Amino acid sequence: MKKYYKYLAVFAAIAMFNCEADDESKLSNYVGFEQGDLPVEIKKDSLFTKTVQVAASEVSSSDRTYSIYVDGASTLGTYYEVPETVTIPANTNVGSFDVVLTDDETLEYFDQTLIFQWEGERGLNISNPVTLNVTELCELTLISVVLEFDDYPGEAYFQLVDFSSGSAVLLYDSRNELSFSGLTTYEHRFCLDDGDYGIAVYDSYGDGGTDYTVSIKGEDIVLSEGSVPDAGSGYPVVTNISDIFTIE
Template sequence: MKKLAYILMMLITGASLQNCEDTYLPPELKYITFAKTAYSTGVDVGGTTTLDVTVYTGSIAGSDKTFNIIVDGSGAADGSYEVPSTVTIPKGTNEGVIAVTLSDNNLGIGVNNLVIDIENDGINSVGNSTTVSYIQNCTEVSGSLAITFDGYGSETSWEITDALGGVVVSGGGYADGQVSATESITLCSGRDYTFTIKDVYGDGLSYPANGTYTLTIDGTVKASGGGDFGSSESTDFDTN
Protein backbone atom coordinates (compact mmCIF):
# COMPACT_ATOMS: atom_id res chain seq x y z
CA MET A 1 0.00 0.00 0.00
CA LYS A 2 2.81 2.41 0.83
CA LYS A 3 4.40 1.72 -2.55
CA LEU A 4 1.10 2.36 -4.37
CA ALA A 5 0.57 5.62 -2.44
CA TYR A 6 4.08 6.77 -3.39
CA ILE A 7 3.46 6.04 -7.07
CA LEU A 8 0.16 7.96 -7.03
CA MET A 9 1.83 10.95 -5.33
CA MET A 10 4.56 11.04 -7.98
CA LEU A 11 2.01 10.88 -10.78
CA ILE A 12 0.00 13.76 -9.31
CA THR A 13 3.14 15.88 -8.75
CA GLY A 14 4.30 15.26 -12.31
CA ALA A 15 0.93 16.23 -13.73
CA SER A 16 0.94 19.42 -11.66
CA LEU A 17 4.41 20.38 -12.89
CA GLN A 18 3.40 19.68 -16.46
CA ASN A 19 0.32 21.90 -16.11
CA CYS A 20 2.50 24.76 -14.81
CA GLU A 21 4.86 24.45 -17.72
CA ASP A 22 1.96 24.39 -20.22
CA THR A 23 0.19 27.51 -18.84
CA TYR A 24 -1.31 29.40 -21.83
CA LEU A 25 -0.06 32.93 -22.39
CA PRO A 26 -2.13 34.91 -24.94
CA PRO A 27 -0.17 36.57 -27.73
CA GLU A 28 0.44 40.31 -27.57
CA LEU A 29 -2.35 42.29 -29.25
CA LYS A 30 -0.54 44.16 -32.01
CA TYR A 31 -2.77 47.02 -33.13
CA ILE A 32 -3.09 50.80 -32.94
CA THR A 33 -6.29 52.76 -33.33
CA PHE A 34 -7.81 56.20 -32.78
CA ALA A 35 -9.95 56.75 -29.69
CA LYS A 36 -12.67 58.36 -31.85
CA THR A 37 -13.47 58.41 -35.56
CA ALA A 38 -14.46 62.09 -35.57
CA TYR A 39 -13.55 65.33 -33.77
CA SER A 40 -14.99 68.82 -34.18
CA THR A 41 -14.02 72.26 -32.90
CA GLY A 42 -13.99 75.95 -33.75
CA VAL A 43 -11.24 78.53 -34.19
CA ASP A 44 -11.64 82.13 -33.02
CA VAL A 45 -11.23 84.89 -35.57
CA GLY A 46 -7.50 85.58 -35.92
CA GLY A 47 -6.68 82.91 -33.34
CA THR A 48 -5.39 79.36 -32.96
CA THR A 49 -6.47 76.29 -31.00
CA THR A 50 -4.94 72.90 -30.22
CA LEU A 51 -6.95 69.70 -30.42
CA ASP A 52 -5.63 66.48 -28.85
CA VAL A 53 -6.35 63.37 -30.92
CA THR A 54 -5.84 60.22 -28.82
CA VAL A 55 -4.57 56.86 -30.09
CA TYR A 56 -4.37 53.51 -28.29
CA THR A 57 -2.31 50.37 -28.77
CA GLY A 58 -3.42 46.86 -27.89
CA SER A 59 -0.88 46.36 -25.11
CA ILE A 60 1.35 48.28 -22.71
CA ALA A 61 4.54 49.38 -24.42
CA GLY A 62 7.77 47.86 -23.06
CA SER A 63 9.62 50.75 -24.70
CA ASP A 64 8.69 53.93 -26.56
CA LYS A 65 6.90 53.10 -29.81
CA THR A 66 6.64 55.64 -32.64
CA PHE A 67 4.25 55.52 -35.58
CA ASN A 68 4.11 57.68 -38.73
CA ILE A 69 1.07 59.90 -39.33
CA ILE A 70 -0.61 60.44 -42.71
CA VAL A 71 -2.74 63.57 -43.25
CA ASP A 72 -5.20 64.32 -46.06
CA GLY A 73 -5.80 68.07 -45.95
CA SER A 74 -7.56 68.38 -49.30
CA GLY A 75 -10.77 69.36 -47.49
CA ALA A 76 -9.19 72.09 -45.39
CA ALA A 77 -7.91 75.61 -46.05
CA ASP A 78 -4.21 75.87 -46.86
CA GLY A 79 -2.11 77.00 -43.91
CA SER A 80 -4.89 76.41 -41.37
CA TYR A 81 -3.49 73.27 -39.73
CA GLU A 82 -0.33 71.64 -38.41
CA VAL A 83 -0.20 67.92 -37.64
CA PRO A 84 2.89 66.14 -36.26
CA SER A 85 4.47 63.61 -38.61
CA THR A 86 4.63 60.95 -35.88
CA VAL A 87 2.94 59.86 -32.66
CA THR A 88 4.78 58.17 -29.79
CA ILE A 89 3.35 55.68 -27.30
CA PRO A 90 5.53 56.15 -24.18
CA LYS A 91 7.00 53.17 -22.35
CA GLY A 92 4.66 51.74 -19.73
CA THR A 93 1.46 53.00 -21.39
CA ASN A 94 -0.79 52.14 -24.32
CA GLU A 95 -1.87 55.71 -25.09
CA GLY A 96 -0.44 58.49 -27.25
CA VAL A 97 -1.63 61.96 -28.26
CA ILE A 98 -1.45 63.78 -31.59
CA ALA A 99 -1.56 67.53 -30.89
CA VAL A 100 -3.27 69.13 -33.92
CA THR A 101 -2.85 72.92 -34.19
CA LEU A 102 -5.62 74.78 -36.04
CA SER A 103 -5.43 78.46 -36.98
CA ASP A 104 -7.62 81.08 -38.62
CA ASN A 105 -5.81 81.19 -41.95
CA ASN A 106 -8.15 81.39 -44.97
CA LEU A 107 -10.88 79.52 -43.11
CA GLY A 108 -13.84 81.34 -44.64
CA ILE A 109 -17.23 80.36 -43.27
CA GLY A 110 -17.34 76.73 -44.39
CA VAL A 111 -16.41 73.51 -42.60
CA ASN A 112 -12.78 72.34 -42.94
CA ASN A 113 -11.98 68.63 -42.75
CA LEU A 114 -8.70 66.86 -42.02
CA VAL A 115 -8.50 63.09 -42.44
CA ILE A 116 -5.76 61.54 -40.30
CA ASP A 117 -4.40 58.00 -40.66
CA ILE A 118 -1.65 55.98 -39.00
CA GLU A 119 0.83 54.42 -41.40
CA ASN A 120 0.92 50.62 -41.34
CA ASP A 121 4.32 49.51 -40.04
CA GLY A 122 3.89 45.90 -41.15
CA ILE A 123 3.70 44.73 -37.53
CA ASN A 124 0.58 46.27 -36.04
CA SER A 125 -2.95 46.28 -37.39
CA VAL A 126 -4.22 49.83 -37.91
CA GLY A 127 -7.75 50.98 -37.17
CA ASN A 128 -9.91 53.33 -39.23
CA SER A 129 -8.94 56.93 -39.90
CA THR A 130 -10.28 59.85 -37.89
CA THR A 131 -11.67 63.14 -39.23
CA VAL A 132 -11.08 66.53 -37.62
CA SER A 133 -13.78 69.04 -38.62
CA TYR A 134 -13.34 72.69 -37.73
CA ILE A 135 -14.89 76.05 -38.52
CA GLN A 136 -14.14 79.66 -37.82
CA ASN A 137 -16.10 80.92 -34.83
CA CYS A 138 -17.98 84.09 -35.67
CA THR A 139 -20.78 86.40 -34.60
CA GLU A 140 -23.75 85.56 -36.78
CA VAL A 141 -25.99 88.06 -38.54
CA SER A 142 -29.29 87.14 -40.14
CA GLY A 143 -31.12 88.43 -43.15
CA SER A 144 -33.38 87.50 -46.02
CA LEU A 145 -33.58 87.37 -49.80
CA ALA A 146 -36.92 88.31 -51.40
CA ILE A 147 -37.48 87.40 -55.06
CA THR A 148 -40.44 88.24 -57.26
CA PHE A 149 -40.22 86.00 -60.32
CA ASP A 150 -40.93 86.93 -63.92
CA GLY A 151 -43.08 83.85 -64.47
CA TYR A 152 -40.27 81.32 -65.00
CA GLY A 153 -38.96 80.58 -61.52
CA SER A 154 -37.23 77.41 -62.73
CA GLU A 155 -34.70 79.59 -64.56
CA THR A 156 -33.60 81.45 -61.42
CA SER A 157 -30.90 80.50 -58.92
CA TRP A 158 -28.59 82.43 -56.58
CA GLU A 159 -25.59 82.08 -54.32
CA ILE A 160 -23.51 83.99 -51.78
CA THR A 161 -19.75 83.43 -51.80
CA ASP A 162 -17.15 84.48 -49.25
CA ALA A 163 -13.92 86.39 -49.91
CA LEU A 164 -12.17 83.12 -50.85
CA GLY A 165 -14.79 82.23 -53.45
CA GLY A 166 -16.44 79.50 -51.36
CA VAL A 167 -20.21 79.18 -51.62
CA VAL A 168 -21.66 79.73 -48.15
CA VAL A 169 -25.38 79.67 -49.03
CA SER A 170 -27.36 79.17 -52.23
CA GLY A 171 -30.84 78.55 -53.58
CA GLY A 172 -32.82 77.49 -56.61
CA GLY A 173 -35.23 74.83 -57.79
CA TYR A 174 -38.19 77.20 -57.96
CA ALA A 175 -41.30 76.44 -60.01
CA ASP A 176 -42.59 78.11 -63.15
CA GLY A 177 -45.63 80.20 -62.28
CA GLN A 178 -44.40 80.68 -58.73
CA VAL A 179 -44.99 84.33 -57.85
CA SER A 180 -42.32 84.91 -55.18
CA ALA A 181 -39.97 83.36 -52.65
CA THR A 182 -38.36 84.53 -49.42
CA GLU A 183 -35.15 82.85 -48.18
CA SER A 184 -33.66 83.16 -44.67
CA ILE A 185 -29.89 83.73 -44.62
CA THR A 186 -27.27 83.58 -41.87
CA LEU A 187 -23.76 85.00 -42.36
CA CYS A 188 -20.79 86.05 -40.23
CA SER A 189 -20.46 89.61 -39.02
CA GLY A 190 -17.57 91.71 -40.32
CA ARG A 191 -17.02 89.76 -43.55
CA ASP A 192 -16.91 90.45 -47.27
CA TYR A 193 -19.29 88.54 -49.53
CA THR A 194 -20.61 88.50 -53.09
CA PHE A 195 -24.25 87.92 -53.99
CA THR A 196 -24.94 86.51 -57.46
CA ILE A 197 -28.32 85.89 -59.05
CA LYS A 198 -28.49 83.77 -62.22
CA ASP A 199 -30.93 83.10 -65.04
CA VAL A 200 -30.35 80.08 -67.28
CA TYR A 201 -32.35 81.54 -70.18
CA GLY A 202 -30.26 84.72 -70.19
CA ASP A 203 -32.97 87.37 -69.83
CA GLY A 204 -32.81 87.91 -66.08
CA LEU A 205 -36.18 88.54 -64.45
CA SER A 206 -37.81 90.17 -67.44
CA TYR A 207 -40.37 87.91 -69.17
CA PRO A 208 -43.31 87.74 -69.32
CA ALA A 209 -43.24 90.24 -66.43
CA ASN A 210 -40.46 92.18 -64.74
CA GLY A 211 -39.31 90.56 -61.52
CA THR A 212 -37.17 91.93 -58.67
CA TYR A 213 -34.85 90.76 -55.91
CA THR A 214 -33.76 92.34 -52.63
CA LEU A 215 -31.09 91.03 -50.25
CA THR A 216 -31.37 92.47 -46.73
CA ILE A 217 -28.81 91.69 -44.01
CA ASP A 218 -29.28 92.84 -40.42
CA GLY A 219 -31.90 95.36 -41.55
CA THR A 220 -29.77 96.88 -44.34
CA VAL A 221 -30.34 96.33 -48.07
CA LYS A 222 -27.11 94.92 -49.49
CA ALA A 223 -28.16 94.05 -53.06
CA SER A 224 -31.21 94.69 -55.21
CA GLY A 225 -32.24 94.67 -58.84
CA GLY A 226 -34.45 93.00 -61.40
CA GLY A 227 -35.55 93.15 -65.02
CA ASP A 228 -33.21 92.03 -67.78
CA PHE A 229 -29.76 91.51 -66.23
CA GLY A 230 -28.77 88.78 -68.70
CA SER A 231 -27.39 85.48 -67.44
CA SER A 232 -26.23 86.78 -64.05
CA GLU A 233 -25.71 89.83 -61.87
CA SER A 234 -23.30 90.11 -58.94
CA THR A 235 -23.02 92.55 -56.05
CA ASP A 236 -20.19 92.75 -53.50
CA PHE A 237 -21.19 93.61 -49.93
CA ASP A 238 -19.97 93.37 -46.36
CA THR A 239 -21.56 92.64 -43.01
CA ASN A 240 -19.75 95.30 -40.99
Protein backbone atom coordinates (compact mmCIF):
# COMPACT_ATOMS: atom_id res chain seq x y z
CA MET A 1 0.00 0.00 0.00
CA LYS A 2 2.85 2.41 0.81
CA LYS A 3 4.37 1.74 -2.61
CA TYR A 4 1.00 2.50 -4.23
CA TYR A 5 0.78 5.90 -2.53
CA LYS A 6 4.41 6.62 -3.45
CA TYR A 7 3.72 6.05 -7.16
CA LEU A 8 0.49 8.02 -6.94
CA ALA A 9 2.33 11.02 -5.46
CA VAL A 10 5.02 10.89 -8.15
CA PHE A 11 2.44 10.65 -10.92
CA ALA A 12 0.52 13.62 -9.47
CA ALA A 13 3.70 15.71 -9.46
CA ILE A 14 4.47 14.84 -13.07
CA ALA A 15 0.91 15.67 -14.11
CA MET A 16 1.53 19.26 -13.00
CA PHE A 17 4.42 19.55 -15.42
CA ASN A 18 4.90 19.37 -19.15
CA CYS A 19 4.64 15.61 -19.55
CA GLU A 20 3.27 14.36 -22.84
CA ALA A 21 4.30 10.72 -22.46
CA ASP A 22 1.79 8.28 -23.89
CA ASP A 23 3.30 5.06 -22.55
CA GLU A 24 4.97 3.87 -19.35
CA SER A 25 8.46 3.72 -20.89
CA LYS A 26 8.45 7.48 -21.47
CA LEU A 27 7.73 8.09 -17.79
CA SER A 28 11.01 6.40 -16.89
CA ASN A 29 13.93 8.81 -16.44
CA TYR A 30 11.73 11.74 -17.42
CA VAL A 31 12.26 15.40 -16.53
CA GLY A 32 9.91 18.26 -17.36
CA PHE A 33 9.28 21.96 -16.90
CA GLU A 34 6.12 23.15 -15.22
CA GLN A 35 3.24 23.18 -17.66
CA GLY A 36 1.94 26.08 -19.72
CA ASP A 37 3.21 29.53 -20.66
CA LEU A 38 4.23 31.58 -17.61
CA PRO A 39 3.25 35.27 -17.47
CA VAL A 40 5.77 37.69 -15.94
CA GLU A 41 5.14 41.41 -15.33
CA ILE A 42 8.08 43.62 -14.34
CA LYS A 43 7.79 47.05 -12.73
CA LYS A 44 9.29 49.87 -14.76
CA ASP A 45 13.11 50.08 -14.58
CA SER A 46 13.38 47.28 -12.02
CA LEU A 47 14.66 43.72 -11.55
CA PHE A 48 12.41 40.70 -11.06
CA THR A 49 13.27 37.11 -10.18
CA LYS A 50 11.04 34.37 -11.60
CA THR A 51 11.28 30.84 -10.20
CA VAL A 52 10.58 28.06 -12.71
CA GLN A 53 9.66 24.63 -11.33
CA VAL A 54 10.83 21.31 -12.78
CA ALA A 55 10.01 17.70 -11.90
CA ALA A 56 11.38 14.24 -12.56
CA SER A 57 9.42 11.02 -12.85
CA GLU A 58 11.44 9.30 -10.14
CA VAL A 59 12.96 10.06 -6.74
CA SER A 60 16.70 9.51 -6.38
CA SER A 61 18.94 9.19 -3.33
CA SER A 62 21.42 11.63 -4.88
CA ASP A 63 21.25 15.07 -6.50
CA ARG A 64 20.59 15.16 -10.24
CA THR A 65 21.73 18.03 -12.45
CA TYR A 66 20.36 18.73 -15.91
CA SER A 67 21.49 21.25 -18.54
CA ILE A 68 19.10 23.87 -19.92
CA TYR A 69 19.45 26.59 -22.54
CA VAL A 70 17.56 29.57 -23.98
CA ASP A 71 15.94 28.80 -27.32
CA GLY A 72 17.01 31.04 -30.19
CA ALA A 73 13.36 31.74 -31.01
CA SER A 74 13.06 33.84 -27.83
CA THR A 75 12.16 37.48 -28.45
CA LEU A 76 13.05 39.08 -25.10
CA GLY A 77 15.36 42.01 -25.74
CA THR A 78 16.08 43.11 -22.17
CA TYR A 79 18.96 41.87 -20.03
CA TYR A 80 18.41 38.59 -18.18
CA GLU A 81 20.40 36.01 -16.22
CA VAL A 82 19.72 32.29 -16.62
CA PRO A 83 21.64 29.36 -15.09
CA GLU A 84 23.09 26.71 -17.38
CA THR A 85 21.87 23.86 -15.18
CA VAL A 86 19.06 22.96 -12.79
CA THR A 87 19.41 20.54 -9.87
CA ILE A 88 16.77 18.25 -8.40
CA PRO A 89 17.90 17.53 -4.82
CA ALA A 90 18.25 14.05 -3.40
CA ASN A 91 15.16 12.28 -2.05
CA THR A 92 12.72 14.38 -4.04
CA ASN A 93 11.55 14.62 -7.63
CA VAL A 94 10.99 18.40 -7.73
CA GLY A 95 13.48 21.21 -8.29
CA SER A 96 13.61 24.77 -9.59
CA PHE A 97 15.80 27.47 -11.09
CA ASP A 98 15.67 31.27 -10.88
CA VAL A 99 15.64 33.66 -13.82
CA VAL A 100 16.63 37.30 -13.19
CA LEU A 101 14.79 39.67 -15.54
CA THR A 102 15.09 43.42 -16.08
CA ASP A 103 12.88 46.13 -17.52
CA ASP A 104 14.12 48.82 -19.88
CA GLU A 105 12.69 51.06 -22.61
CA THR A 106 12.49 48.15 -25.08
CA LEU A 107 10.07 46.01 -23.06
CA GLU A 108 6.91 48.15 -23.08
CA TYR A 109 3.49 46.47 -22.72
CA PHE A 110 3.63 43.66 -25.27
CA ASP A 111 4.70 40.13 -24.39
CA GLN A 112 8.28 39.20 -25.22
CA THR A 113 9.22 35.54 -24.87
CA LEU A 114 12.01 33.71 -23.08
CA ILE A 115 11.92 30.02 -24.02
CA PHE A 116 13.78 27.29 -22.11
CA GLN A 117 14.78 23.92 -23.51
CA TRP A 118 16.47 20.86 -22.04
CA GLU A 119 19.84 19.71 -23.37
CA GLY A 120 19.23 16.18 -24.59
CA GLU A 121 21.03 13.29 -22.87
CA ARG A 122 21.15 9.63 -23.85
CA GLY A 123 18.35 7.74 -22.13
CA LEU A 124 16.67 10.89 -20.80
CA ASN A 125 13.07 11.65 -21.72
CA ILE A 126 12.41 15.38 -21.70
CA SER A 127 9.37 17.66 -21.84
CA ASN A 128 8.46 20.33 -24.31
CA PRO A 129 10.01 23.77 -23.68
CA VAL A 130 8.52 26.27 -21.26
CA THR A 131 7.94 29.91 -22.22
CA LEU A 132 8.03 33.03 -20.06
CA ASN A 133 5.80 35.77 -21.49
CA VAL A 134 7.47 38.91 -20.18
CA THR A 135 5.96 42.38 -20.23
CA GLU A 136 6.25 45.65 -18.33
CA LEU A 137 3.75 45.99 -15.48
CA CYS A 138 1.16 48.75 -15.87
CA GLU A 139 0.00 49.84 -12.41
CA LEU A 140 -2.45 52.38 -13.85
CA THR A 141 -4.85 51.69 -16.76
CA LEU A 142 -3.53 49.89 -19.83
CA ILE A 143 -4.99 51.38 -23.00
CA SER A 144 -4.92 49.79 -26.46
CA VAL A 145 -5.06 51.89 -29.64
CA VAL A 146 -5.76 49.72 -32.68
CA LEU A 147 -5.67 51.02 -36.26
CA GLU A 148 -7.07 49.16 -39.28
CA PHE A 149 -5.84 50.52 -42.60
CA ASP A 150 -7.07 50.76 -46.18
CA ASP A 151 -4.79 49.94 -49.12
CA TYR A 152 -2.53 52.92 -48.36
CA PRO A 153 -1.44 52.54 -44.72
CA GLY A 154 1.54 54.84 -45.21
CA GLU A 155 -0.86 57.81 -45.39
CA ALA A 156 -2.05 57.27 -41.80
CA TYR A 157 -0.68 58.54 -38.50
CA PHE A 158 -2.11 59.29 -35.07
CA GLN A 159 -1.54 61.42 -31.98
CA LEU A 160 -2.45 61.00 -28.32
CA VAL A 161 -2.93 64.12 -26.19
CA ASP A 162 -3.30 64.52 -22.40
CA PHE A 163 -5.82 67.18 -21.30
CA SER A 164 -5.75 66.25 -17.59
CA SER A 165 -3.71 69.29 -16.54
CA GLY A 166 -6.13 71.70 -18.21
CA SER A 167 -3.88 72.24 -21.22
CA ALA A 168 -3.04 69.98 -24.15
CA VAL A 169 0.13 67.92 -23.71
CA LEU A 170 1.20 65.76 -26.65
CA LEU A 171 2.00 62.27 -25.34
CA TYR A 172 2.63 60.47 -28.60
CA ASP A 173 2.95 61.17 -32.32
CA SER A 174 3.40 58.06 -34.46
CA ARG A 175 5.28 60.04 -37.13
CA ASN A 176 8.20 60.35 -34.72
CA GLU A 177 8.65 56.58 -34.46
CA LEU A 178 7.45 54.68 -37.52
CA SER A 179 5.57 54.48 -40.79
CA PHE A 180 2.62 52.13 -41.17
CA SER A 181 3.56 51.24 -44.76
CA GLY A 182 3.06 47.55 -45.46
CA LEU A 183 0.77 46.96 -42.49
CA THR A 184 -2.90 46.02 -42.39
CA THR A 185 -3.35 46.66 -38.66
CA TYR A 186 -1.32 48.25 -35.88
CA GLU A 187 -1.65 48.30 -32.09
CA HIS A 188 0.02 50.59 -29.56
CA ARG A 189 -0.45 50.35 -25.79
CA PHE A 190 -0.24 53.15 -23.24
CA CYS A 191 -0.21 53.01 -19.43
CA LEU A 192 -2.30 56.03 -18.40
CA ASP A 193 -3.47 57.66 -15.19
CA ASP A 194 -7.06 58.76 -14.67
CA GLY A 195 -7.96 61.84 -16.68
CA ASP A 196 -9.09 63.23 -20.03
CA TYR A 197 -7.26 62.31 -23.23
CA GLY A 198 -7.59 63.09 -26.91
CA ILE A 199 -7.03 60.80 -29.88
CA ALA A 200 -6.59 62.12 -33.42
CA VAL A 201 -6.10 59.91 -36.48
CA TYR A 202 -5.03 61.47 -39.79
CA ASP A 203 -4.85 60.68 -43.49
CA SER A 204 -2.13 62.66 -45.26
CA TYR A 205 -3.71 62.25 -48.72
CA GLY A 206 -7.28 62.93 -47.68
CA ASP A 207 -9.13 59.87 -48.96
CA GLY A 208 -9.66 58.46 -45.46
CA GLY A 209 -10.21 54.79 -44.79
CA THR A 210 -8.36 54.21 -41.51
CA ASP A 211 -10.52 52.86 -38.66
CA TYR A 212 -9.43 53.18 -35.04
CA THR A 213 -10.50 51.81 -31.66
CA VAL A 214 -9.35 52.88 -28.20
CA SER A 215 -10.13 50.35 -25.47
CA ILE A 216 -9.08 49.26 -22.00
CA LYS A 217 -6.81 46.25 -22.45
CA GLY A 218 -8.22 43.06 -21.01
CA GLU A 219 -11.69 44.52 -20.53
CA ASP A 220 -14.67 44.84 -22.85
CA ILE A 221 -14.68 48.64 -22.61
CA VAL A 222 -14.36 50.78 -25.75
CA LEU A 223 -13.42 54.38 -24.96
CA SER A 224 -13.45 55.78 -28.50
CA GLU A 225 -13.75 54.56 -32.07
CA GLY A 226 -14.26 55.93 -35.55
CA SER A 227 -12.98 56.25 -39.12
CA VAL A 228 -10.96 58.96 -40.87
CA PRO A 229 -13.23 60.70 -43.41
CA ASP A 230 -12.67 61.18 -47.12
CA ALA A 231 -12.26 64.86 -48.10
CA GLY A 232 -14.13 64.14 -51.32
CA SER A 233 -11.98 66.49 -53.43
CA GLY A 234 -8.90 68.70 -53.40
CA TYR A 235 -6.40 65.87 -52.96
CA PRO A 236 -3.87 65.80 -51.47
CA VAL A 237 -5.27 67.32 -48.28
CA VAL A 238 -4.99 66.18 -44.68
CA THR A 239 -8.17 64.84 -43.11
CA ASN A 240 -8.62 63.60 -39.56
CA ILE A 241 -11.01 62.33 -36.94
CA SER A 242 -10.57 63.28 -33.29
CA ASP A 243 -12.26 62.52 -29.99
CA ILE A 244 -11.81 63.05 -26.25
CA PHE A 245 -12.19 60.13 -23.84
CA THR A 246 -11.99 59.81 -20.07
CA ILE A 247 -10.25 57.24 -17.88
CA GLU A 248 -11.66 56.98 -14.37
